[in-house]
Amino acid sequence: xxxxxxxxxxxxxxxxxxxxxxxxxxxxxxxxxxxxxxxxxxxxxxxxxxxxxxxxxxxxxxxxxxxxxxxxxxxxxxxxxxxxxxxxxxxxxxxxxxxxxxxxxxxxxxxxxxxxxxxxxxxxxxxxxxxxxxxxxxxxxxxxxxxxxxxxxxxxxxxxxxxxxxxxxxxxxxxxxxxxxxxxxxxxxxxxxxxxxxxxxxxxxxxxxxxxxxxxxxxxxxxxxxxxxxxxxxxxxxxxxxxxxxxxxxxxxxxxxxxxxxxxxxxxxxxxxxxxxxxxxxxxxxxxxxxxxxxxxxxxxxxxxxxxxxxxxxxxxxxxxxxxxxxxxxxxxxxxxxxxxxxxxxxxxxxxxxxxxxxxxxxxxxxxxxxxxxxxxxxxxxxxxxxxxxxxx
Amino acid sequence: xxxxxxxxxxxxxxxxxxxxxxxxxxxxxxxxxxxxxxxxxxxxxxxxxxxxxxxxxxxxxxxxxxxxxxxxxxxxxxxxxxxxxxxxxxxxxxxxxxxxxxxxxxxxxxxxxxxxxxxxxxxxxxxxxxxxxxxxxxxxxxxxxxxxxxxxxxxxxxxxxxxxxxxxxxxxxxxxxxxxxxxxxxxxxxxxxxxxxxxxxxxxxxxxxxxxxxxxxxxxxxxxxxxxxxxxxxxxxxxxxxxxxxxxxxxxxxxxxxxxxxxxxx
Numbered sequence: 001x002x003x004x005x006x007x008x009x010x011x012x013x014x015x016x017x018x019x020x021x022x023x024x025x026x027x028x029x030x031x032x033x034x035x036x037x038x039x040x041x042x043x044x045x046x047x048x049x050x051x052x053x054x055x056x057x058x059x060x061x062x063x064x065x066x067x068x069x070x071x072x073x074x075x076x077x078x079x080x081x082x083x084x085x086x087x088x089x090x091x092x093x094x095x096x097x098x099x100x101x102x103x104x105x106x107x108x109x110x111x112x113x114x115x116x117x118x119x120x121x122x123x124x125x126x127x128x129x130x131x132x133x134x135x136x137x138x139x140x141x142x143x144x145x146x147x148x149x150x151x152x153x154x155x156x157x158x159x160x161x162x163x164x165x166x167x168x169x170x171x172x173x174x175x176x177x178x179x180x181x182x183x184x185x186x187x188x189x190x191x192x193x194x195x196x197x198x199x200x201x202x203x204x205x206x207x208x209x210x211x212x213x214x215x216x217x218x219x220x221x222x223x224x225x226x227x228x229x230x231x232x233x234x235x236x237x238x239x240x241x242x243x244x245x246x247x248x249x250x251x252x253x254x255x256x257x258x259x260x261x262x263x264x265x266x267x268x269x270x271x272x273x274x275x276x277x278x279x280x281x282x283x284x285x286x287x288x289x290x291x292x293x294x295x296x297x298x299x300x301x302x303x304x305x306x307x308x309x310x311x312x313x314x315x316x317x318x319x320x321x322x323x324x325x326x327x328x329x330x331x332x333x334x335x336x337x338x339x340x341x342x343x344x345x346x347x348x349x350x351x352x353x354x355x356x357x358x359x360x361x362x363x364x365x366x367x368x369x370x371x372x373x374x375x376x377x378x379x380x381x382x383x384x385x386x387x388x389x390x391x392x393x
Numbered sequence: 394x395x396x397x398x399x400x401x402x403x404x405x406x407x408x409x410x411x412x413x414x415x416x417x418x419x420x421x422x423x424x425x426x427x428x429x430x431x432x433x434x435x436x437x438x439x440x441x442x443x444x445x446x447x448x449x450x451x452x453x454x455x456x457x458x459x460x461x462x463x464x465x466x467x468x469x470x471x472x473x474x475x476x477x478x479x480x481x482x483x484x485x486x487x488x489x490x491x492x493x494x495x496x497x498x499x500x501x502x503x504x505x506x507x508x509x510x511x512x513x514x515x516x517x518x519x520x521x522x523x524x525x526x527x528x529x530x531x532x533x534x535x536x537x538x539x540x541x542x543x544x545x546x547x548x549x550x551x552x553x554x555x556x557x558x559x560x561x562x563x564x565x566x567x568x569x570x571x572x573x574x575x576x577x578x579x580x581x582x583x584x585x586x587x588x589x590x591x592x593x594x595x596x597x598x599x600x601x602x603x604x605x606x607x608x609x610x611x612x613x614x615x616x617x618x619x620x621x622x623x624x625x626x627x628x629x630x631x632x633x634x635x636x637x638x639x640x641x642x643x644x645x646x647x648x649x650x651x652x653x654x655x656x657x658x659x
Contacts, residue, residue: 073616080613084606091599110594167590205458205512221507310458311515332515333587344589364589372591376578383571390481 008065011074019078022121026114030105037111042163043367050160053120057127070128079122086115119155127152140389146382153375161368168364169346172197174357177319181363192321193338195328195361199315202354204307207245207264207285211238212301221305224266235274236300242267249290254282260355261289264307270295288351307353314345314359330361341365398451399461402444403503406468407496409437414492421485430488434476437492441469461502461509463523468498470527478531482568490534521583525576532572533638536608539565540635543628555624562631563615570608577605600641607634 005013033039040046060066069075090109109115130148133141168181172195179194211233212219222231224243231238247265248257254265263284271278285304286292294303313331318324318338330336336343341363349356366372413433420430445465448456456462475491478484502508513522539562546558580598581591592598611630618627 073613076613076616077610080606080610084603084610087599087603087606090594091596091603095594208510208512221510223510308512309515310512311518333519335586335589342589344587346589362589366590369585369591376581376591379574380578383574387568387571388481390483 008069010065010069012077014069015074015078018075019082019121022117023082023114026112026117027105029113029117030103033113035103035108035111036113036116036159037162040116040160040163046160046163050156053123053156054127057124060124061128061131067128067132070125071132072129075125076129079118079125083118083122086118116159119159123152123155126155139385143382143385143389146378146385148382150375150378150380150382153378154372157368157371157375161366161371164365164367166365167362170195170343170361170363172314172316172359172361174198174200177317181361191341191363193324194319196317196319197314197357197359198317198327200312200348200354200356200359201315202312202348202356203310204245204354205310207243207266207307208305209238209266209283210303210305211236214296214298214301224304233300235272237271237273238302239269239271240266241269241280247284249284254284260352261287263287263290263292264304265293266304268295268302270300270302272299312345312348314361316359330359340367397506398448399509400503400506402465403499406437406441406444406499407503409440410468410472410492410496410499413437414489414496417489417492421489427479427488431476431480434472434488434492437495438469438473438476441465441472441495445469457518457520457522458512459509460511460513461506463513463526464498464502464508466523467527467530468495470523471495471498471531474527474531478535478568478572482564484535484538484565484568486538487535491531494530494534516587519583519587521579521586525579525583528572528579529576532569532576533642535565535569535572536638537635539563539569540632543631547625547628547632555628559615559624559627562628566608566611566631570605570612573601573605573608577601597641600637600644604634604637604641607637 003011005017029036041049060070086109089106093106093109095109096107103111105112105114126148130145130152133145133148166183166189168183168189170178170181170191172178174197177194177196180188180190182188207224209222209224209231210219211222211231213234218234220233224240226240226243228240230240242265244254244256244265246256246258246262247254248259248262254263254267263286265282265284267280267282269278269280281295281302282293283295283302283304284290284293285306292304295301311331313329315327315329318326318328320339328336328338330343330345332345335345342365344362344364345359346362347360349358413430413436416433417427417430420427445456448462448465456465471494472491475487475494479487479491542558542562542565546555580601584593584598585591611627611634614630615627618624
């Protein structure tokens, strides 16, 4: 007997029809209104919205037919398929991050109603299915609850917390306090604190020599370190006589020059074991001011690779309106927390290298981050439990 | 010519792992219990640990500065997590596979000693780097295995028993999916510390998410399976899903949106 549509229990036809309906609603909203990301209110509006959403979810939970549908694969698959198709658009079409001007659904997908409604559909499915598992708390259901409530939290925090997310860029200048940061090319925001760049430290990895055999495309790389042994390459023996990390050419040699425009210079003795002859050469890395020096013969080519940064640190003085005055440090992988902001080392004047007199920081404020982390950790614990349970059958 | 600690370590490691690998193949083929393999795998892993500790003490810093050094960590983590997965999920082939992967990384170090000279940029000097990559390699391996047995079943049609093969595939999808979930979230937690935000819809991230979602669709689709036709569809889906994995992993060059990914380091 063929089941009539919209009579419970709902299965894939109803599931996919609901998915399509949500897609159409999203498209209509995107056509007539501003994108969701701009309309979702910040505190306390987003909390009110959160409560309304959870209330609706609870109401859906009380309806037996809808509840059993939302907790089943018949709702899960369409909701994930819809979301996946939208993420696929994000993955294929280059996105631009300026929804204020020229909103284009395909290029501003992450701020669109279509995307938000699809996320909401997934939330209702994921949340309702978690609630049902509370009836029977065995270990497998526990892991289900952890992962699915975790996902619910991530979806809600991601959608509703976005309005309070702030991302600014702050340019620091040597010995000049800066108390503002830029949102984009037009807007700047005044901060309750100031930073004065005192020192910018950039340390490079040891210099690397590249030795190659012309014609046969054979090359090897060696780290130059005074403590290390001589380099043996084919019939050649290369001895490092002198290494000047920051140097300038001085007649036929190089001398120390700790200023912008320096090159890294290595004095090498290159001995050809097949002929017994040896020659003394300088190999340098090159800079804006000086050409690199390389060694080319018919049997060997030697050059110094551009220096690669090991780490760079911003040393600054922090001033706050509340009277704080102290030295701080910011580097990659070690952000600084100031008054609810997290400050990240983003870049510096790369042309000046270690003599950069500016440092660029990224400032991020994300009050919903702890909520997001709770979601992440619930998902991680849930899958960890599942991993240790082993085979699903 | 072997003239430094890295090469000696790599060669010894290959020998130790190699012995464990051969024992594991033997125990698998003769259907014995894997006691001896487990013991030898354990010895190999301890050997890698001692190498890493030795380097840490000698250099007075964690051995995480060059690409070659990260390969040493891969050679440690792959068999460790592989051994754990093997014990928990009972894939007969997985221990041999993980040991082989360990050998591969050590071998790469041996034939390309300049990897020890390819220094990591500051963003990659993080304890998150190796775990993030390892769980992805292992996870994708398991998902690949599920695709392989699906291809094999569809082509050979050896037995009409799609259901049993599919249950094996399901198991590999579950364990693989768990590992890539770890990978996705480790990446997010690392991104927050290194770059400022846990998610930026960077193409590599987006495609990792697409992969995760596609396997999620599979897992939820399998909840309501009954007929043989469904089983064949499931297997085709697994093959399609693995193509998405390949695209996410290696196909970034072909997607116009991905040209400016922050995951590229040149």
